[in-house]
Amino acid sequence: MTGSPPLLVVDDLRVDLPTRDGMRRVIHRADLTVPAGTAVALVGESGSGKSMTARAVLRLLPSRARTTGSVRFDGSEVTTLGAAGLRRLRAHDVAMVFQDPRAHINPVRTVGDFLTEALITTRGVRPRAAEAKVTALLREVGIADASRRMRQRPPELSGGLLQRVMITAALAGEPRLLIADEPTTALDVTTQAEVMAIIDEARAERGLAMLFITHDLALAAAVCDRIAVMYAGGVVEELPARHLHERAAHPYTRALLASRPDPAATAEPLRAVPGRPLSAFETGPGCAFAPRCAHAQDLCHTERPSLSPAGEGLAACHFPAADARVTPQPGARSTPHGR
Amino acid sequence: MADEPSSLPALRVTGLRKTFGDFVAVDGVDLEIVPGGSLAVVGESGSGKTTTARMIVGLEEPTAGTVLLGGRAHPGHRASTAERRRFAREVQMVFQDPYASLDRRQKVGDSLAEILALHTDLRGAPLADRVAELLDQVGLDERQGAALPRALSGGQRQRVAIARALAVRPRLLVLDEAVAALDVSVQAQILTLLTDIRRRTEVAYLFITHDLGIVRHVCDDVLVMHRGRVVERGPAETVLTDPEAPYTRRLRDSVPRRGWKPTRRTAQNGSQA
Structure with missing residues (x-):
């Protein structure tokens, strides 16, 4: 939040995708800001x-997708970028790590080939120098016998090791923004802790910014500075991570928190949200969460709320909680929290 | 530990072992579940x-050890159809992927009726009543019963899978990562449903999961496995709040929660890969 423009700004993003039944809206409205060096x-x-929002940043959406709104990286508009500019953005400025490493690496080539290819072909680094660089990076992400791993092929590596290879590949390009899309979801929980710590350290050393996509609020709060919660194709709340537990104002954010209790805390009751998460095209004119919300009023079913200041951040809710530390009782339908 | 015929455990497993070639997948597992009890693995x-669960339901042959359900062992695959079917009424299983475990061409209600017709004498109206009762038990209505699986969400399909498993009133329900594929807000619904069902019926649960966070919400007892062996067991409350085994502690401390920070065990240059 300094004077210089933020590294990444997503402003009023809307995306429609073609389906058999015509164009279908997948993002209603996404607004997002990632200042340099933050997560x-x-x-x-x-x-x-x-x-979809993350993919829109790199223009990785299907070719017939229709996008409106603006995505600005370091002040320049991504949505109108030419082929050369887009190549530069993807090769130099932004790196991406996906959930399933095996789907994004060639199984018949060695780890070493995979890691050095981009450096040699797009950066013009000499093979020996590229190899030395990625070997050092592999050690940095905690892979002990880096030179042996370089000669191995992906099927010989475990999921956790392979994800560390993918992180190495992302870091090798010295990007300014890392987009990590559920990078630890397919991993065991102890491996997840390890991989997240590695990402954390690498970011801190380099001042690298990160856009972290996850379904796990607690994990997000542990590794990020700010949190944007999305529901049915729109951002419904945006707030500092350190205030998540006390100050979340949107009923959906708080429902998510209540559905994943702390394993070590003494028996907090599990509070289920009725219904299922909706997709953007299924929503009506009102608030997308209204059909599942215990606090919904008439207004919520007819008018869609927009993001407006609530507590320490922004919330798209007609009746945001004034102070979430006072937990509303489920079934207290007649009394809107706050106001 | 003498067997009193009146209070046989729903499940008793002793010295269970499974090897695949030189690899020991399960090594000397003992466990017991009382009638109506629930144990998380x-x-x-x-x-x-998962190999332990598969041996318990009879999908995998143990290398050594015994599995007793209500005091009786598996009939083995040479047994008569009637004998194997009787065993199927003792134990049923719910799998992880609700999208892969139903026949996509069969209406949900019909898939329940089929099981009832196979295992019981119910026909006609009483059978239809029992189908409606089962659907109701898992929170589905008549309209959903007449639907094909593709018209249902993941959570609803998992409800169907649970209804199918409960249809024969089994003594034991084995749930293998039964909520792992569901969205967080839907997971809580299914866990609440499972808790309700156990309160209303006498079914016992063997709940296989990788997720420590949900254990306390469905299970009384927990057993922690690591590399084929049991490293800790006890009441869920005790094991989660005050784990004794170093591995259990590490597992618990790896679950993201309020105030948690990820830590790495390997040094930079990795002493342990």
Whole structure:
């Protein structure tokens, strides 16, 4: 939040995708800001549009997708970028790590080939120098016998090791923004802690910004500075991560928090949200969460709320909680929290 | 530990072992579940938790050890159809992927009726009543019962899978990562449903999961597996708040929660890969 423009700004993004039944809206409205060197999480369930938003940043959407709104990286508009500019953005400025490493690496080539290829072909680094660089990076991400791993092929590596290879590949290009789309979802929980710590350290050393896509609010809060919660194709709340537990104002954010209790805390009751998460095209004219919300009023079903200041951040809710530390009782339908 | 015929455990497993070639997948597992009880088996990939579950339901032949359901052993695959069917009424299983575990051409209600017709004498109106009762038990209505699986969400399909498993009133329900593929807000619904069902019926649960966070919400007891062996067991409350085994502690401390920070065990240059 300094004077210089933020590294990444997503402004009023809308995306429609072609389906058999015509164009279908997948993102209603996504607004997002990632200042240089900071980490922002996009949290949501299936169909919320979190991955689509991330892909839109790099223009990785299907070719017939229709996008409106603006995506600015370091002040320049991505949506109108020419082929050369787009190549530069993808090769130099932004790196991406996906959920399933095996789907993004050639299984018949060695790890070493995979890691050095981009450096040699697009950066003009000499093979020996490229190899030395990625070997050092592999050690940095905690891979002990780096030179042996370089000669191995992906099927010989475990999921956790392979994800560290993908992180190495992302870091090798010295990007300014890392987009990590559920990078630890397919991993065991102890491996997840390890991989997240590695990403954390690498970011701190380099001043690298991150857009972190996840369904896990607690994980997001642990590794990010700010959190944007998405539901049915729109950002419904945006707030500093350190205030998540006390100050979340949107009923959906708080419902998500209540559905994933702390394993070590003494028996907090599990509070289920009725219904299922909706996709953007299924929503009516009102608030997308209204059909599942215990606090919904008439207004919520007819008018869609827009993001406006609430507590320490922004919330798209007609009746945001004034102070979430006072937990509203489920079933207290007649009393809107706050106001 | 003498067997009193009146209070046989729903499940008793002793010295269970499974090897694949030189690899020992499950090594000397003992466990017991009282009628109507619930035990969580927690572990990461490769811990042997799923192989243990598969041996208990009879999908995998143990290398050594015994599995007794209500005091009786598996009939084995040479037994008569009637004998194997009787065993199927003792134990049923719910799998992880609700999208892959139903026949996409069969209406949900019909898939329940089929099981009832196979295992019971119910026909006609009483059978239809029992189908409606089962659907109701898992929170689905008549309209959803007449639908094909593709018209249902993941959570609804998992409800169907649970209804199918409960249709024969089994003594034991084995749930293998039954909520792992569901959205967080839907997971809580299914866990609440499972808790309700256990309160209303006498079914016992063996709940296989990698997720420590949900254990306390469905299970009384927990057993932690690591590399094929049991490293800790006890009441869920005790094991989660005050774990004794170093591995259990590490597992618990790796779950993201309020105030949690990820930590790495390997040094930079990696002493341990």
